[in-house]
Amino acid sequence: MKLVIDSIEQMQLLGKKIGEQLKTGDVVVLTGELGSGKTVLTQGIASKFGFKDITSPTFVISRIHKGIPNLVHIDAYRLLELGSNSFSDLDLESYLSTSVFVIEWGADFVTTLTDEYLEIKLELGERDNQRVVEILGSGNRWAGFKV
Amino acid sequence: MSTVLAIDTSTSRTSVAIVKNREVLFNQFHDDPIAHGEVLPKLVAKALEVESEIDLVVIGMGPGPFTGLRSGIAFGQSFALARGIKWLGICSLDAMAVKIKEIDFIVSTDARRKERFWARYINSKRDGQPKVSKANEILKLNIPIFNEGEYYPDPVQLVELSATNNSILTPIYIRKPDAYPVPKDIKIRAMTALDLITVSGIEKQVYQKSAWSLNQFKEEFSKVPKSAQYLVAELAGEVIGYAGIVFNIDTADIHTLTVIDSQRRKGIGRELLKRMIDLARSKKVNAVLLEMRLGNDQARPLYEQMGFIEVMQRENYYAPGVTAVVMRKELM
Amino acid sequence: MSPLVLGIETSCDETAVGIVKDRTLLSNVISSSVEEHVRFGGVVPEVASRAHLESMQQVIKQALFEAKVKLSDIDAISVTAGPGLIGALLVGVSSASALALALNKPIYGVNHLNAHIAVDALSSDAKIQPSIGLLVSGGHSSILQINNLVTDVVVKGSTIDDAAGEAFDKVARIMGLGFPGGPLIDNQAKLGSKDAINFPRALTQGNDIEKNKYDFSFSGLKTAVSRYLAQNPNFNRADVAASFQEAIVDVLISKSLLACKDSGIEDLVIAGGVAANSRLRELAKQRCEVAKVRLRIPPAALCTDNGAMVAALGSLAISEGVKPSAIGISADSAAGVDQIVWA
Numbered sequence: 069m070k071l072v073i074d075s076i077e078q079m080q081l082l083g084k085k086i087g088e089q090l091k092t093g094d095v096v097v098l099t100g101e102l103g104s105g106k107t108v109l110t111q112g113i114a115s116k117f118g119f120k121d122i123t124s125p126t127f128v129i130s131r132i133h134k135g136i137p138n139l140v141h142i143d144a145y146r147l148l149e150l151g152s153n154s155f156s157d158l159d160l161e162s163y164l165s166t167s168v169f170v171i172e173w174g175a176d177f178v179t180t181l182t183d184e185y186l187e188i189k190l191e192l193g194e195r196d197n198q199r200v201v202e203i204l205g206s207g208n209r210w211a212g213f214k215v
Numbered sequence: 216m217s218t219v220l221a222i223d224t225s226t227s228r229t230s231v232a233i234v235k236n237r238e239v240l241f242n243q244f245h246d247d248p249i250a251h252g253e254v255l256p257k258l259v260a261k262a263l264e265v266e267s268e269i270d271l272v273v274i275g276m277g278p279g280p281f282t283g284l285r286s287g288i289a290f291g292q293s294f295a296l297a298r299g300i301k302w303l304g305i306c307s308l309d310a311m312a313v314k315i316k317e318i319d320f321i322v323s324t325d326a327r328r329k330e331r332f333w334a335r336y337i338n339s340k341r342d343g344q345p346k347v348s349k350a351n352e353i354l355k356l357n358i359p360i361f362n363e364g365e366y367y368p369d370p371v372q373l374v375e376l377s378a379t380n381n382s383i384l385t386p387i388y389i390r391k392p393d394a395y396p397v398p399k400d401i402k403i404r405a406m407t408a409l410d411l412i413t414v415s416g417i418e419k420q421v422y423q424k425s426a427w428s429l430n431q432f433k434e435e436f437s438k439v440p441k442s443a444q445y446l447v448a449e450l451a452g453e454v455i456g457y458a459g460i461v462f463n464i465d466t467a468d469i470h471t472l473t474v475i476d477s478q479r480r481k482g483i484g485r486e487l488l489k490r491m492i493d494l495a496r497s498k499k500v501n502a503v504l505l506e507m508r509l510g511n512d513q514a515r516p517l518y519e520q521m522g523f524i525e526v527m528q529r530e531n532y533y534a535p536g537v538t539a540v541v542m543r544k545e546l547m
Numbered sequence: 548m549s550p551l552v553l554g555i556e557t558s559c560d561e562t563a564v565g566i567v568k569d570r571t572l573l574s575n576v577i578s579s580s581v582e583e584h585v586r587f588g589g590v591v592p593e594v595a596s597r598a599h600l601e602s603m604q605q606v607i608k609q610a611l612f613e614a615k616v617k618l619s620d621i622d623a624i625s626v627t628a629g630p631g632l633i634g635a636l637l638v639g640v641s642s643a644s645a646l647a648l649a650l651n652k653p654i655y656g657v658n659h660l661n662a663h664i665a666v667d668a669l670s671s672d673a674k675i676q677p678s679i680g681l682l683v684s685g686g687h688s689s690i691l692q693i694n695n696l697v698t699d700v701v702v703k704g705s706t707i708d709d710a711a712g713e714a715f716d717k718v719a720r721i722m723g724l725g726f727p728g729g730p731l732i733d734n735q736a737k738l739g740s741k742d743a744i745n746f747p748r749a750l751t752q753g754n755d756i757e758k759n760k761y762d763f764s765f766s767g768l769k770t771a772v773s774r775y776l777a778q779n780p781n782f783n784r785a786d787v788a789a790s791f792q793e794a795i796v797d798v799l800i801s802k803s804l805l806a807c808k809d810s811g812i813e814d815l816v817i818a819g820g821v822a823a824n825s826r827l828r829e830l831a832k833q834r835c836e837v838a839k840v841r842l843r844i845p846p847a848a849l850c851t852d853n854g855a856m857v858a859a860l861g862s863l864a865i866s867e868g869v870k871p872s873a874i875g876i877s878a879d880s881a882a883g884v885d886q887i888v889w890a
Contacts, residue, residue, distance in 0.1 A: 297649030
């Protein structure tokens with residue numbers, strides 16, 4: 069499904085609505101160029117679980133926000149140009165059964181974790197704050213997913 | 216004669232033992248796949264209350280998930296350093312296998328994603344190196360399998376093994392297969408003259424104003440195979456990508472690497488690039504060069520991953536006002 | 548009492564150990580993965596995660612050697628327990644816990660962010676509290692009120708999206724400069740004009756000042772630069788670097804000084820990797836002089852991740868009488884700056 073978002077607040081609201089449907093063990097992949105709103109969307113998703121201090125984890129690569137479930141926020145940007153095993157070396161699979169994963173730039177790596185994930189593609193729209201959001205599900209878990 | 220502290224964190228279990236002259240003074244464990252870092256020091260603290268004089272540290276070196284394994288190894292090595300004593304490393308699967316009374320069996324632990332770390336033991340000796348495989352592959356061997364859950368690496372057995380086995384000095388990290396396999400239905404073959412029109416159409420779609428014309432393609436193609444090679448990637452009989460490389464005396468230039476929008480991020484570009492590099496190697500040139508437009512963020516990570524470094528920028532290269540970035544990969 | 552403290556830092560890319568005696572730095576060893584792999588445009592976590600494990604013993608030994616002390620001389624171990632990359636943190640925490648148990652000495656699990664500020668204690672004469680703190684690194688950008696560096700630090704504002712250091716890295720990449728972005732942009736900028744392009748200073752106007760007075764936002768700046776480059780293909784690298792850098796540094800300092808003014812605190816300490824930036828240091832000095840605010844910035848070499856800062860925080864904790872951490876420290880990749888010493 070495709071949506072047009074017109075503001076940061078709307079993006080966060082979209083995130084919250086997505087968050088409402090997430091369960092422990094779910095993996096969400098965010099794809100989009102720098103500035104397309106991946107971190108803002110993640111903030112929205114995280115707010116549903118009560119996490120407020122979500123900032124871009126590009127530098128540190130992953131941040132685990134402890135809770136029930138945990139929120140594992142990964143930015144695989146720095147891994148894109150590295151060896152294909154760089155993602156599995158983070159050994160974050162151990163957290164799958166207790167967490168919700170949100171992986172920015174994760175499209176290349178997600179299949180090392182799971183075959184069932186929600187992919188959200190973000191693109192810049194025509195106007196400044198506008199973004200075009202496409203939501204695709206991979207696997208049975210996400211069949212019929214709607215926001 | 217010897218008091219040994221043994222540690223294993225290669226599975227979801229963290230275990231600690233102290234064995235003094237073959238007498239087990241302490242042997243405790245805690246099961247939690249993500250808590251090795253916290254649990255291990257607590258167990259060792261308890262163990263040291265029972266016996267604090269340690270002569271040797273023995274560490275289970277895996278195979279196992281990295282995070283847990285790292286905790287045990289970092290801990291064991293540092294403990295040994297601080298006490299001025301030696302440490303020895305033992306394969307954790309071996310410590311699982313010792314107590315099993317079968318002639319031919321497999322020991323296996325969780326490698327996640329339905330994969331298992333495993334090793335085979337025949338007449339109490341390990342047959343080859345530990346491996347990682349899909350669970351159903353191991354079942355096909357039709358040999359009794361003893362799994363993590365019923366069995367765990369026993370630190371007391373680590374101590375036993377340390378008396379006879381050679382020390383393993385580095386963690387047993389086993390690589391899982393490449394995370395970037397090319398999609399199965401993709402075929403890569405040499406471009407033919409019949410492809411030129413299709414390829415030219417894709418070119419226009421992808422590059423728009425900077426696209427090569429059909430004539431430019433024809434001209435490029437005429438250099439094949441003497442001083443150039445062009446490949447296409449096909450999906451169900453349809454061309455969805457292509458790449459071309461031109462050979463000079465000392466270097467080779469990748470002139471194009473293109474995949475249609477809908478087939479991006481599936482490893483096709485990477486595969487085409489690999490083939491280009493292989494072609495360059497076969498011509499024994501020193502380096503491969505390529506150019507891309509400045510700001511082409513999408514392709515850059517791929518090139519950098521394959522070992523390309525930016526070497527210069529050419530202004531007004533593609534068109535007036537458009538800067539090209541030149542990247543180079545050394546082959547020698 | 549003049550405790551000899553060994554500090555271990557492994558929160559991200561560096562494996563580092565530093566040894567201090569009270570407030571005196573005895574050694575500071577950093578095993579960085581950056582140099583080996585800079586050609587790939589970034590640190591190689593695959594090797595770095597192994598590298599932490601492989602380097603740890605060597606770095607500990609080297610630090611002891613340079614400090615001319617033995618492990619048996621050490622009075623306490625201090626280690627970064629968060630925030631950071633969990634796998635990396637665990638190597639440091641596990642090593643530190645082992646040292647502490649083996650030596651039967653206390654261990655302090657400490658916060659990486661507060662350690663950045665604590666390193667200042669190694670070069671400042673007095674313990675100046677309260678201070679306003681500006682903490683700027685690859686992963687963090689915050690304005691703090693430091694009532695007591697070891698027990699009472701309050702966040703007044705922070706970034707709502709990208710950290711300053713991260714903005715440097717990303718923009719350097721967009722410009723084709725390489726990694727790490729900070730030093731590369733710093734150098735380029737010296738050749739260019741900071742006033743050439745007026746890049747946006749986010750959260751400094753109107754409504755934003757009300758809602759996000761002490762907060763930062765650098766994501767928009769990053770897209771502004773990206774857009775500028777796309778529209779101006781013949782861009783002057785040095786000018787873009789200088790103007791972008793100015794936009795960041797300008798906001799960092801003006802908000803810090805605003806916090807000083809509003810709180811009546813006349814002391815400002817700037818710390819973190821970005822504090823090594825030459826323009827930040829220069830502009831901070833100038834503006835603090837005008838504003839009559841006393842400025843402290845650690846030497847550039849101590850601003851980036853290192854073990855000395857961790858040892859310094861441990862040493863301060865000891866002099867404040869803070870209880871050591873219980874054995875079995877739980878590394879926390881998302882620890883907040885208000886969690887200074889682990890219980």
